[in-house]
Amino acid sequence: MKKVISLAVTALLSLSLAACGSTSENGSGSTSTDTPNTPSDTTTTETRTLKLAALETAYGADVWGEITAAFEKATPGVKVESTIDKNIEDVIGPGMKSGEFPDVIHLATGQKKGLTETFVKDNNLTDLTDVLSMTVPGESVTVKDKLIPGFTDTTITNPYGDGKTYLMPMFYSPTGLFYNAGLFEQKGWEVPKTWDEMWALGDKAKAEGIALFSYPTTGYFDSFFYALLNEVGGAEFFTKATHYAEGIWQSPEATQVFDIITKLATYTEKTVPANGNKDNFTKNQQLILDNKALFMPNGTWVVGEMSKAPRAEGFKWGFTALPAVKDGGDSYSYTFFEQIWVPAKAENADLAKQFIAYLYSDEAAAIFAKVGAVQPIKDMSNKLDGDNKLFYSIYDNGAKASMGAFATTDPVEGVNISDTVFGTIDSLVTGAKTQQQWVDAITKDSDALRGALKQ
Numbered sequence: 001m002k003k004v005i006s007l008a009v010t011a012l013l014s015l016s017l018a019a020c021g022s023t024s025e026n027g028s029g030s031t032s033t034d035t036p037n038t039p040s041d042t043t044t045t046e047t048r049t050l051k052l053a054a055l056e057t058a059y060g061a062d063v064w065g066e067i068t069a070a071f072e073k074a075t076p077g078v079k080v081e082s083t084i085d086k087n088i089e090d091v092i093g094p095g096m097k098s099g100e101f102p103d104v105i106h107l108a109t110g111q112k113k114g115l116t117e118t119f120v121k122d123n124n125l126t127d128l129t130d131v132l133s134m135t136v137p138g139e140s141v142t143v144k145d146k147l148i149p150g151f152t153d154t155t156i157t158n159p160y161g162d163g164k165t166y167l168m169p170m171f172y173s174p175t176g177l178f179y180n181a182g183l184f185e186q187k188g189w190e191v192p193k194t195w196d197e198m199w200a201l202g203d204k205a206k207a208e209g210i211a212l213f214s215y216p217t218t219g220y221f222d223s224f225f226y227a228l229l230n231e232v233g234g235a236e237f238f239t240k241a242t243h244y245a246e247g248i249w250q251s252p253e254a255t256q257v258f259d260i261i262t263k264l265a266t267y268t269e270k271t272v273p274a275n276g277n278k279d280n281f282t283k284n285q286q287l288i289l290d291n292k293a294l295f296m297p298n299g300t301w302v303v304g305e306m307s308k309a310p311r312a313e314g315f316k317w318g319f320t321a322l323p324a325v326k327d328g329g330d331s332y333s334y335t336f337f338e339q340i341w342v343p344a345k346a347e348n349a350d351l352a353k354q355f356i357a358y359l360y361s362d363e364a365a366a367i368f369a370k371v372g373a374v375q376p377i378k379d380m381s382n383k384l385d386g387d388n389k390l391f392y393s394i395y396d397n398g399a400k401a402s403m404g405a406f407a408t409t410d411p412v413e414g415v416n417i418s419d420t421v422f423g424t425i426d427s428l429v430t431g432a433k434t435q436q437q438w439v440d441a442i443t444k445d446s447d448a449l450r451g452a453l454k455q
Contacts, residue, residue, distance in 0.1 A: 046077070047077055047078070047079050048077055048078050048079070048348065048351055049078075049079050049080075049081055049348070050078060050079070050080045050081070050103050050104065050348055050351050050352065050355055051080075051081050051083075051101075051102045051103045051104075051347075051348075052064070052068065052080055052081070052082045052083070052102060052103070052104050052105075052106070052355070053082075053083045053084075053088055053091075053092045053102035053104070053105045053106070053107070054082070054083070054084050054088065054105070054106035054107070055084075055085070055086070055088045055106060055107050055108070055111070056084050056085055056086045056088070057301065057338075058301040058304045058305050059171070059301070059304070059368075059371045059372065059373045060371060061084040061085075063367065063368060063370075063371050063373065064082055064084050065082070066367050067359070067364055067367055067368070068080035068082055070363060070364065070367065071355060071358050071364075074137055074138055074358065074363070075137070075354070075358070078351065080355075083102070088105075088107060089107070089111065089113045089115045090113075092105075093115070096343075099345070101343040101345045101346050101347070102343065102346070103342065103343075103346040103347060103348040103349065103351065103352040103355075104340060104341070104342050104346070104352040104355055104356065105340065105341055105342070105343065106170060106338065106339075106340045107339070107341075108170075108337075108338040108339050109156055109167075109339065109405065110219065110222060110405075110418070112219075112278075114416075116167075116339065116341070117408070119341070119343065119344075120159045120166070120167075120408050121408060121409065121410060121411050121454075122411075123344070124343060124344045124345070125166040125167070125341055125342065125343065125344055126166070126341070126342035126343065126344050126346060126349050126352075127164050127165075127166060128165050128166055128167070128168055128341070128342065128353065128356065129163075129164045129165045130353070131143055131165070131168060131353050131356055131357055132144040132147075132152060132165065134353065134354075134357040135357075136357055136358070136360050136361050137354065137357060137358045137361060138358075138361055138363065139361055139362065143357050143360050146360050146377050146378060147169070147360070147376055147377065147378070148376040148377065148378055150401075150403065151169040151172070151337065151376040151403070152165050152168070152169060154403045154404045154405075155242065155404045155405060155406075155407050155408070156337075156339065156403075156404065156405055157169060157339065159407075159408040159454060160408065160454045161407075161454065166341060167339035167340070167341045168339060168340050168341065168356055169337045169338075169339060169375075169376050170337065170338040170339060170340050170359070170375060171337065171338045171368070171373045171374060171375055172335055172336065172337035172338075172374060172375065172376045173299035173300040173301060173335070173336050173337070173374070173391075174299070174300065174319075174333045174334075174335055174391055174392060174394045174395070174399075174401075175223035175224075175227075175297065175298065175299045175333060175334045175335070175336050176227075176297070176298075176319055176320055176321045176322060176333045176334075176394065176399070177295040177296065177297060177298075177319070177320050177321075177322065178288060178295070178296055178297075178298045178302060178317060178318065178319055179191070179288060179294055179295050179296075179318040179319075179320070180288055180289070180291060180294075180311075180312065180315050180316070180317075180318060181316045181317065181318030182312070182314035182315050182316045183291050183294075183312065183314070183315075184318065185314075186314060189201060189204070191318070191320050192323045193323055193324060193327075193331070194323050194324050194325070194326060194327055194329070195260055195323045195324070195325055197323065198212070198323050199263070199267075201294070202267040202294075205294055206267075210291060210292060210293065210294060211267065211268060211269035211270075211287070211292065211293040211294070212264075212267035212268070212293070212294050212295065213264055213267050213268045213269070213293060213294070213295055213296070214268065214269050214272050214284050214285070214287040214288060214292075214293035214295070214296040215268070215272060215276065215284060215296055215297055215425075216276065216281040216282075216284050216285055216296065216298065217276040217277060217278070217281050217284075218276060218422045218423050218424075218425045218426050219418075219422060219423075220296075220297045220298060221261075221297065221421075221422040221425055222334075222336075222405065222418065222422055223297060223299070223334035223336050223402075224297040224322070224334070225257070225261075225421060225422065226238070226242075226334050226402050226404065226405065227321070227322050227332035227333060227334040227402045228257050228260065228261070228322060228332075229241050229242075229253075229257060229402075230330070230332045230400070230402045231322060231324060231325050231329065231330055231331070231332050232253045232254075232256045232257055232325055233251075233253035234330075237251075237253050238402070238404070239404075241254065242404060242405065242406045242407055243407045243453065244406075244407070244446040244447070244449050244450040244453070245450075246447075246450065248446070249439055249442050249443045249446060250439075250443070254439075256325065258435055258438065258439055259435075260325075261425065261428070262428055262435040262438075265425065265428040265429045268429045269284075269287055269292065269293045270429070270430075271283075271284075272284050272287075272429060273426040273427075273429050273430050276426055282305065282306065282309070284296070285298070285302060285305065285306055285309075286306070286309055289306060289309055289310065289311040289312060289315055290310075290311070290312060291312045299336050300372065300374075300387075300388065300391045300392075301372070303317060303372070303387050304371075304372055317387050317390070319390055319391050319394065320394075321333040321394060321398075321399035321400075330400050331398065331399050331400065332399060332400050332401070332402045333394050333395065333399040333400070333401060333402065334401075334402040334403070335401050335402065335403050337376065337403075340356055340359070342356075359375070360375065360377060365377055365380065369383065369384070372388060374388065374392065380392075381393060406418065406421075407453055407454070408453075408454045409449045409452035409453050409454060410452040410453075410454065411452075412448050412449055412452050415445050415448050415449060416445075417442075417445050417446070417449060420441050420442055420445045421442055424438050424441065
């Protein structure tokens with residue numbers, strides 16, 4: 001599962017590990033090298049210890065063991081102590097409350113418990129802007145030179161609007177609508193290019209007992225919603241909406257977004273809300289593999305999640321950006337990406353920065369890529385094949401990329417804009433809430449957050 005990214009993510013970005021890890025009974029992985037590196041001469045070098053905490057996602061835990069072993073080899077005198085867990089927030093939370101912080105944390109925004117968002121809101125992050133100018137260990141280029149432009153110019157990586165980067169982008173995953181391309185070939189159906197074509201296909205599929213739409217959980221509507229904001233109003237409208245501009249949710253553009261999602265709710269398989277949770281979300285994804293629904297929003301990680309799931313005869317993954325709102329209009333695919341960051345109270349912030357810079361090396365990128373974890377490094381898509389080649393080429397096929405999220409604010413008691421915007425969609429599908437109730441709730445939260453924007 002994204003968030004996993006996913007979004008993510010997620011979702012991104014992916015939003016798909018191998019060797020060196022050990023796994024505890026509760027499912028957490030811990031990796032380290034027991035023997036410190038010693039120079040070739042007789043001089044003893046004091047071993048420095050880097051504490052890494054990372055969320056175990058669809059990419060698994062073992063990949064971090066391979067990465068940390070490679071980093072230790074490339075950085076004599078360094079030992080990495082790793083804590084990798086599917087519930088990493090619960091694992092590291094108690095220690096941080098008593099003042100013991102990991103040096104570096106790989107945990108994206110958008111998680112259910114919002115740990116990363118809490119650190120952002122409380123200004124408890126280390127400024128990582130200087131990482132961009134660091135030379136990638138073992139190479140002759142800087143981190144900035146290796147990154148795809150735009151990934152460190154978002155409201156996620158630069159949450160305070162001060163031009164400084166506090167979260168570094170990691171695995172990215174184009175998100176969009178996944179479907180069974182084999183079914184479309186069998187039926188002679190074309191992938192809709194506009195929402196009007198989508199509704200027409202939905203009616204055709206319904207006549208054959210197939211729902212138009214499914215979603216894993218409502219959290220997957222973040223990437224969907226952000227892409228749709230860009231489609232109806234462009235970048236300027238997206239920025240106003242995600243920065244809580246007064247009256248924005250009553251604008252014609254916002255109304256168009258709400259109308260599309262509300263209509264899509266009527267085309268959604270009715271069992272989806274009941275299974276839209278961390279325990280049963282794969283049942284909603286299985287609907288695509290069983291030809292019981294046509295499309296679902298997701299990221300590239302879904303292929304790994306469903307790799308062992310049964311599927312209809314002739315099944316093959318298809319992937320498309322959101323349909324345009326009108327003929328000739330822009331079609332968007334949101335890019336979910338995970339983040340890695342350093343707590344403000346980390347004991348070894350400088351070493352953490354060195355580790356993060358290493359993660360963009362060709363060596364590290366190749367290790368991650370083996371499990372389908374793709375970083376926003378220039379030319380990485382040229383090194384992919386199979387399904388990943390299909391997914392990461394979406395921007396080569398006319399879709400525009402959307403990035404960013406709701407702007408960071410100071411905490412406002414009782415307000416969670418993500419829950420209000422995305423979490424309510426289950427209620428739209430079941431009919432428990434109306435579109436107007438949804439809009440009213442979003443407007444109320446947006447009004448409350450406007451004055452709390454981080455400056």
